[in-house]
Amino acid sequence: MKYSIRSARAQDCRDIERMIMELALYEKMPDQVKISHKELERDGFGPNPFYQCLVAEVPEERSSAEGHTVVGYVLYYYTYSTWSGRCIYMEDLYVMPQFRGEGIGKALMASVAKVCREQQCVRLQFSVLDWNKPSLEFYLSKGAQDLTDKEGWHLLRFDGEALESLAEEAP
Amino acid sequence: MASFNLRKAEPKDVPDILRLIKELARYEEMEDQVKLTEKDLLEDGFGDHPFYHCVVAEVPTEHQKAEGYSVIGFAMYYFTYDPWIGKLLYLEDFFVMKEYRGFGIGSEILKKLSETAVKTRCSSMHFIVAESNQASINFYKRRGALDLSLEEGWRLFRIDKQNLLKLSAEE
Numbered sequence: 001m002k003y004s005i006r007s008a009r010a011q012d013c014r015d016i017e018r019m020i021m022e023l024a025l026y027e028k029m030p031d032q033v034k035i036s037h038k039e040l041e042r043d044g045f046g047p048n049p050f051y052q053c054l055v056a057e058v059p060e061e062r063s064s065a066e067g068h069t070v071v072g073y074v075l076y077y078y079t080y081s082t083w084s085g086r087c088i089y090m091e092d093l094y095v096m097p098q099f100r101g102e103g104i105g106k107a108l109m110a111s112v113a114k115v116c117r118e119q120q121c122v123r124l125q126f127s128v129l130d131w132n133k134p135s136l137e138f139y140l141s142k143g144a145q146d147l148t149d150k151e152g153w154h155l156l157r158f159d160g161e162a163l164e165s166l167a168e169e170a171p
Numbered sequence: 172m173a174s175f176n177l178r179k180a181e182p183k184d185v186p187d188i189l190r191l192i193k194e195l196a197r198y199e200e201m202e203d204q205v206k207l208t209e210k211d212l213l214e215d216g217f218g219d220h221p222f223y224h225c226v227v228a229e230v231p232t233e234h235q236k237a238e239g240y241s242v243i244g245f246a247m248y249y250f251t252y253d254p255w256i257g258k259l260l261y262l263e264d265f266f267v268m269k270e271y272r273g274f275g276i277g278s279e280i281l282k283k284l285s286e287t288a289v290k291t292r293c294s295s296m297h298f299i300v301a302e303s304n305q306a307s308i309n310f311y312k313r314r315g316a317l318d319l320s321l322e323e324g325w326r327l328f329r330i331d332k333q334n335l336l337k338l339s340a341e342e
Contacts, residue, residue: 016254020254020255024255029255029323032255032256033254033255033256034255034256034257034294035254035255035256035257039257040254043252043257043258044252050250050251050252050257050258051252051254075252075254077251077252078222078249079222079251079261079263080215080222080223080247080249080263081207081263082195082196082205082247082263082264083192083196083201083204083205083206083207084204084206084207085206085207085211085215085222086215086222089251091251091252091253091254092254109338110338110339110340113330113335113336113338113339114339116335116339117335117336117339122331122332123329123330123331123332123335124329124330124335125327125328125329125330126327126328127325127326127327127328128325128326128328129323129324129325129326130324130325130326131324139328139330142330142334142338143331143333143337143338144328144329144330144334145328145329145330145331146326146327146328147326147327147328147329148320148325148326148327149326151301152301152302152303153299153300153301153302153320153327154299154300154301154302154308154318154319154320154321155297155298155299155318155320155325155327156297156298156299156300156308156311156316156317156318156319156320157295157296157297157316157317157319158285158288158295158296158297158311158314158315158316158317159294159295159296159317161315162314162315162316162317163285163288163289163295163296163315164289165315166281166282166285166286166314166315167282167285167286167289167290169282
């Protein structure tokens with residue numbers, strides 16, 4: 001068996017942290033990563049998890065040069081659409097470069113699609129950077145629609161000082 | 172009209188919340204896309220596993236519209252997770268009835284949500300806006316929001332139920 005997909009465990013957080021950084025490097029934003037395996041453990045494996053995670057694992061004999069057997073992950077959470085109800089948002093999907101081309105990415109995504117079915121979620125949403133051609137093509141081939149293109153949706157953010165200032169003025 | 176009150180939504184507010192959801196969808200020219208019912212909202216917001224949180228704005232009896240509504244605005248949000256910075260507050264819907272705009276109610280709702288974000292250790296508040304909705308984009312940018320689609324190139328994607336079923340069968 002070339003690989004398996006399973007739910008992440010608290011002990012996987014160091015591997016997840018490593019791969020989060022690898023993905024951030026690929027997305028050209030490594031300096032934006034502020035959390036470590038400690039926060040991942042607290043926030044994903046406590047009494048009130050803020051995310052769900054599946055990992056792809058290979059047998060020992062196929063481990064990477066550095067000895068890693070956890071070679072891919074998908075991190076997602078439940079969201080809500082006031083138009084159609086329960087949804088899942090896929091936050092991160094990543095497979096280490098040397099393990100690509102075997103269908104691991106597809107298997108991780110199919111696993112999330114299965115969760116959608118089981119939990120009666122009507123949609124899977126996620127964001128992709130406009131220059132990330134390989135990912136854009138992969139998702140479009142699976143029937144994904146680019147809503148920024150089609151409907152003009154833009155993602156906005158309040159953080160840092162802007163968020164603090166607003167909070168100070170709360171009634 | 173000076174006085175209004177912001178409070179956490181209760182199960183009895185569900186009919187008003189659905190009414191306002193439909194009004195917002197009408198404003199976004201997508202009213203026929205609202206499939207959610209009062210039953211869904213009740214189960215999903217006030218059951219064992221809440222998928223969303225809601226804040227409502229209400230006015231005192233003497234300022235009610237002819238039809239007798241006292242709930243005249245709402246904001247629906249939930250918590251999401253960014254593997255780079257941790258917990259986020261995601262603003263899903265935000266609406267004040269046309270007749271009650273211009274009194275600062277929207278601003279106060281936004282401040283209340285920002286305060287909630289800071290109190291619950293969220294690094295950031297995210298939301299999407301249609302690029303055709305310049306009034307809203309300007310409202311948010313005036314208060315320090317950043318357009319991540321423009322600044323960083325993020326595009327929002329969706330896979331709908333039909334394609335999800337196909338994908339989950341490929342596992």
